[in-house]
Amino acid sequence: MKLIEHFVNGKIIPGSSDKKGKVFNPATGEQESEVRLASKSDLDSAVEVAKKAFESWSLKPALQRARIIFKFKELIEKNSDELTKLIVSEHGKVYEDARGSLTR
Structure with a gap:
């Protein structure tokens, strides 16, 4: 089964949580993959990366x-x-x- 990971700062990263959610094809109702759910620390890290990216982007x-x-x-x-x-x-x-x- 395909596992969808997090995409942060141009890279696919696994994150720190072991929790996963099922991803269904809405047309068929069949499960097609799983997605790794983010932990609070995963989310906080992604927000920090985004804040840093905005600093340089806004100066362009x-x-x-x-x-x-x-x-x-x-x-x-x-x-x-x-x-x-x-x-x-x-x-x-x-x-x-x-x-x-x-x-x-």
Whole structure:
């Protein structure tokens, strides 16, 4: 069974909790994976990382931030099929509806 871990500071990390939750495909009702639930210390660490990231991000000129956001948009467009399939599996939507959600 696939285990979904935490994604913090650009890295997948396991976290410190042994608690897990089941992840179901809403279209089929079948369990597809498990997700590791975060402990309070996992959450606190992630918040600290985010605060530090904001400090440097907020000092970047608007033009540089805009270029990064547009690069992000390009990556979404380039990987739209894969992202649409993820939306289908996470929300139980039909493919075309999920594609519309991604476009919006």
